[in-house]
Amino acid sequence: xxxxxxxxGLNKSFGGLQALxxxxxxVAQGRITCLVGPNGAGKTTIFNAxxxxxxxxxxxxTFQGISLDGRTSQQIVRHGIARTFQNLRLFVDLTARANVxxxxxxxxxxxxxxxxxxxxxTARALAAKQDAAMxxxxxxxxxxxxxxxxxxLSYGEQKLLCIARILATGAELLLLDEPTSGLSGAALSDxxxxxxxxxxxxxxxxxxxxxxxxxQQIADDVLFLHQGHLIAQGxxxxxxxxxxxxxxxxxxxx
Amino acid sequence: MDxxxxxxxxxxxYVLLGLSTNLLVxxxxxxxxxxxxxxxxxxxxxxxLVMQTSTPFLVAVLLSSILCxxxxxxxxxxSLRVSGDYFVVTSFxxxxxxxxxxxxxxxxxxxANGLPGVPAPWIAGHEFVEPSEFAVLATxxxxxxxxxxxxxxxxxxxxxxxxxxxxELAVAALGKSVLRAKVSAAALAGAFAGSAGGLYASFLxxxxxxxxxxxxxxxxxxxxxxxxxxxxxxxxxxxxxxxALPQILALIDxxxxxxxxxxxxxxxxxxxxxxxxxxxxxxGEKL
Ligand SMILES: Nc1ncnc2c1ncn2[C@@H]1O[C@H](COP(=O)(O)OP(=O)(O)OP(=O)(O)O)[C@@H](O)[C@H]1O
Ligand SMILES: [Mg+2]
Numbered sequence: 001x002x003x004x005x006x007x008x009g010l011n012k013s014f015g016g017l018q019a020l021x022x023x024x025x026x027v028a029q030g031r032i033t034c035l036v037g038p039n040g041a042g043k044t045t046i047f048n049a050x051x052x053x054x055x056x057x058x059x060x061x062t063f064q065g066i067s068l069d070g071r072t073s074q075q076i077v078r079h080g081i082a083r084t085f086q087n088l089r090l091f092v093d094l095t096a097r098a099n100v101x102x103x104x105x106x107x108x109x110x111x112x113x114x115x116x117x118x119x120x121x122t123a124r125a126l127a128a129k130q131d132a133a134m135x136x137x138x139x140x141x142x143x144x145x146x147x148x149x150x151x152x153l154s155y156g157e158q159k160l161l162c163i164a165r166i167l168a169t170g171a172e173l174l175l176l177d178e179p180t181s182g183l184s185g186a187a188l189s190d191x192x193x194x195x196x197x198x199x200x201x202x203x204x205x206x207x208x209x210x211x212x213x214x215x216q217q218i219a220d221d222v223l224f225l226h227q228g229h230l231i232a233q234g235x236x237x238x239x240x241x242x243x244x245x246x247x248x249x250x251x252x253x254x
Numbered sequence: 255m256d257x258x259x260x261x262x263x264x265x266x267x268y269v270l271l272g273l274s275t276n277l278l279v280x281x282x283x284x285x286x287x288x289x290x291x292x293x294x295x296x297x298x299x300x301x302x303l304v305m306q307t308s309t310p311f312l313v314a315v316l317l318s319s320i321l322c323x324x325x326x327x328x329x330x331x332x333s334l335r336v337s338g339d340y341f342v343v344t345s346f347x348x349x350x351x352x353x354x355x356x357x358x359x360x361x362x363x364x365x366a367n368g369l370p371g372v373p374a375p376w377i378a379g380h381e382f383v384e385p386s387e388f389a390v391l392a393t394x395x396x397x398x399x400x401x402x403x404x405x406x407x408x409x410x411x412x413x414x415x416x417x418x419x420x421x422e423l424a425v426a427a428l429g430k431s432v433l434r435a436k437v438s439a440a441a442l443a444g445a446f447a448g449s450a451g452g453l454y455a456s457f458l459x460x461x462x463x464x465x466x467x468x469x470x471x472x473x474x475x476x477x478x479x480x481x482x483x484x485x486x487x488x489x490x491x492x493x494x495x496x497x498a499l500p501q502i503l504a505l506i507d508x509x510x511x512x513x514x515x516x517x518x519x520x521x522x523x524x525x526x527x528x529x530x531x532x533x534x535x536x537x538g539e540k541l
Contacts, residue, residue, distance in 0.1 A: 051427065077429025089424040091417050102417045103428045107410035111434070112442050115409035116402045122409045129410075169429055 002065045004029035004204060005081075005173060010049055010059035012042075012228075019045045020056065020228040027173070027221075032195060032205045034215045034236070037225035038249055043208045044086055046225070047175050051083045052076045063173065077105075082171035084162040086178050086208070092151040096142055096161055099150060100133040103168030133168065140164040140194055156187030163194060174198065176207045180214050192218055212240055259385035261501050266392040267453050268474075268493035270399045272481060274446035275474045277403070280483030280541060281412075282439045283419040284333045287471045288345045289447055291352030292329065294466025296322045296451020298356070298363050301372045301461060311375035315452035322448025323441045330440040334433060349468050356463035368462030372455045388457050395453055399446055404486050406442070415439055416484075469518075476521055479528050482538015491537050496521070 003026035012020040019042045027033045035043050048054040050061050052073035061068040063079055071079070082103075091099050101107075107129065109115040109122030137143050140160045145153055150161065159179055166174055180191050195205060195218055209215050215222060215236050222239040224232040226248050232239055239245060271293055278284045296318040303314035329348050333341040356363050363369055374383045375391060382388045406412050414435050417425050422432050455461050464470075473496070481492020499520060503513045533540045 053423075053427075073426045074429045074431055077427070082429070083427060085424070085427070089421050089427075091420040091424065093420060094413075094416060098413055098416075101410070101413060102425070102430075105429060107414075109409035110411050110414055110430075112402075112406050112411055112438050115406045115411045119405050119409075122405075126410060165428065 002062060003027065004064060005050075005206070006060075006062040007046070007050065008060045008062070010046065010061075011057045012045055012049060012054065013057060018228055020049070020059075023059070023225070023228060023230050025223050025230050025233060027204065027206050029204050030199065030202060031220040032199050032207060032218050033221045033223060034207050034209045034219035035223045035225060036209060036212075036215060036239070036249070041225040042228040043225055044177055045228070047083050047177055047208070050076075050175065051081060077169055077171065080170070080172040081175065082166035082169045082173075083175035084166055084177055084179065086181075088158055088162055090150045090158055090161060090165070093149065095147050095149055096137060096153065096157075096164075097130070097133050097146040099161055099165050100136050100168045101129060103165040104129055104133065105169060136164050136168050139167070141190060154187070156183055156190065159183060159187070159191060160194065163191075163198075167198075172202075173204045173206065176205060178208050178210065180209065180211060188214075216240060256385045257501070259389050261497060262389050263385055263392040263457055265494045265497045266389070266396040267450050267457065268477065268497060269396045269490050270446045270450035270453070271474050272477045272489040272493050273399050273403045273486075274443040274450070276478050276481075276483060276489045277415075277439055277446070278330065278443045279475065280478055280488075280538070281407075281415045281419060282436055283338075284330055284436065284440070285338065285342050286330065286333075286345045287342060287468065287475065288329055288349035288352065289443070289474050290466045290468070290470035291349050292322050292326050292444055292447040293451045293454070293470070293474075294352060294356055294461075294463070295325055296448035297455040297461050297466065298369070298451075299448075300452035301369055301455040302362070304373055304456070305371065311377060311452075311456060315449050315456075318452045319445045319448035322444040322451070324444070326444025326447065327437055327440045330436070330443075334436060346468070349471055353463055353467045356466055363463070366463060368460055369455075370460045372459045372461065374459065375456050382456075385457075392453060392457070395449060399449075400486060400490065402442070403489065407486070411435070411438070472525075473521065476525050478535070478538075479541060480524055480535055482535025483541040485538045488535050488538030492535070495536065496524075 005027040008024050010020045010023040037043055049056045052071050063081060068076055108125035115122050134146060137146050140163055142157060142160055142164060145157055180188055183191060192214060199205060219236040222234060222236050223230055224239055224245055232245055275289050278286050299318040299321055300314045303309040303317060304311060332344045336344060357366050374381055382391050414430060418432055418435055425432050477492035477496055480495060482488025500517055503516060528535060
């Protein structure tokens with residue numbers, strides 16, 4: 001039986017720095033898996049390797065039994081994996097709704113020929129997508145902000161929009177790079193509630209998360225990464241209780 | 255009256271060029287300084303086809319547009335490999351290369367002396383000689399260009415181009431092909447520039463390399479800066495405003511050599527002033 005997502009023996013060096021070393025793990029379908037580790041452990045690099053943003057020196061990624069090796073980021077989205085960025089990378093001069101529309105696939109008129117020669121067909125298809133985009137925004141609680149420029153949204157709203165934008169792709173496996181960083185209070189609980197809701201709807205989540213309280217509350221599984229190597233894997237309570245891991249995690253930070 | 259219609263026709267032809275430049279520079283963010291070269295190829299090819307092979311005018315313009323689609327894809331391809339600032343240098347090289355060919359290939363282009371005797375268009379037994387008659391054609395061409403531009407900008411293709419301008423990596427992460435979108439935009443910009451070239455050659459009946467050199471490319475950028483980036487209104491108003499200037503200078507009683515220098519001076523000042531004080535142009539958005 002193959003795992004839902006299987007990462008095997010990833011190695012990646014940037015010049016002299018080995019960002020990933022023989023990194024292997026699996027992610028189970030329908031669960032929230034948190035990827036934790038100190039700054040520079042290689043968490044974002046793993047996301048980049050899974051989503052085709054960088055080619056690992058060695059190693060393989062398999063999703064639902066299909067090899068993703070050598071696939072482009074576009075092909076990987078087609079396979080049902082989408083990721084957010086630690087630094088958001090939203091289209092800040094577009095509206096929230098336009099950002100979600102940008103995430104949706106198979107638009108009619110996304111090339112000039114159809115846009116020019118079949119304008120009515122294009123307009124009708126777009127009108128239908130507008131409704132779907134509004135539904136996605138409502139789902140993450142941003143319906144009221146649909147027509148606001150992203151640069152005018154609060155940071156918490158922008159974080160929610162990042163998730164909305166990749167939900168719009170229709171992906172089944174969502175890779176979220178620090179979705180709660182910089183948030184507190186209501187904004188933090190909004191994101192946490194959204195992640196649980198997505199899980200309940202059948203999505204699988206791999207989440208980079210620094211906040212141990214968040215990990216404790218949302219994670220089913222925890223992967224602990226240190227210097228590019230997976231050094232522990234298990235239930236959140238076990239990982240958090242491990243004094244050796246706490247030493248690595250907090251020792252490095254102080 | 256011819257004076258007025260000549261202005262209208264030229265401004266309308268430059269609207270097509272403005273759309274082309276706006277699409278590439280304003281919307282996709284490919285900073286090309288060689289759009290006049292593509293314009294020139296369209297002009298010379300149309301001239302060649304109607305003069306040497308007696309191809310009907312509309313067919314010649316269509317063929318010129320098709321060639322310029324391919325050509326513009328080719329000249330913008332380097333922008334996919336080298337980033338922003340470096341592409342400007344590449345594009346500069348392409349423009350110089352084109353000027354060298356236009357000036358020295360005397361057999362094909364008439365060289366620096368230019369190519370006289372491009373016949374006026376014949377369509378369905380009617381000859382469009384007078385500027386007032388040609389204005390009908392130019393208006394038609396401009397209208398088609400504007401409609402096409404308007405349609406793509408409100409379609410998902412326009413949205414994709416805007417997203418690409420903001421963040422290519424994020425677009426790729428959403429499963430979209432940045433390459434395909436850029437190539438499509440370059441193709442469309444090529445079609446606009448090529449058909450503008452065909453109209454230009456047929457209207458003036460005389461073309462020479464000075465209309466298609468680096469100054470001309472910079473003039474096209476000035477139109478986008480003054481008119482405003484990324485909007486249809488900006489692409490239309492820019493050429494009408496800038497081409498009014500030589501007409502106004504012609505009304506003032508000064509020697510033509512002085513007028514030409516004054517024009518360059520004013521264009522330069524406008525470019526600087528708009529970039530500093532009104533980067534969104536008259537009716538557009540910030541470049
Ligand atoms: N493109 C790159 N070129 C060079 N070095 C890189 C590159 N990407 C990542 N690195 C280096 O690889 C290491 C791992 O980086 P990565 O971004 O994966 O860490 P991270 O676990 O996501 O950290 P953080 O918690 O700070 O986000 C770091 O030392 C980083 O500087
Ligand atoms: Mg990171």
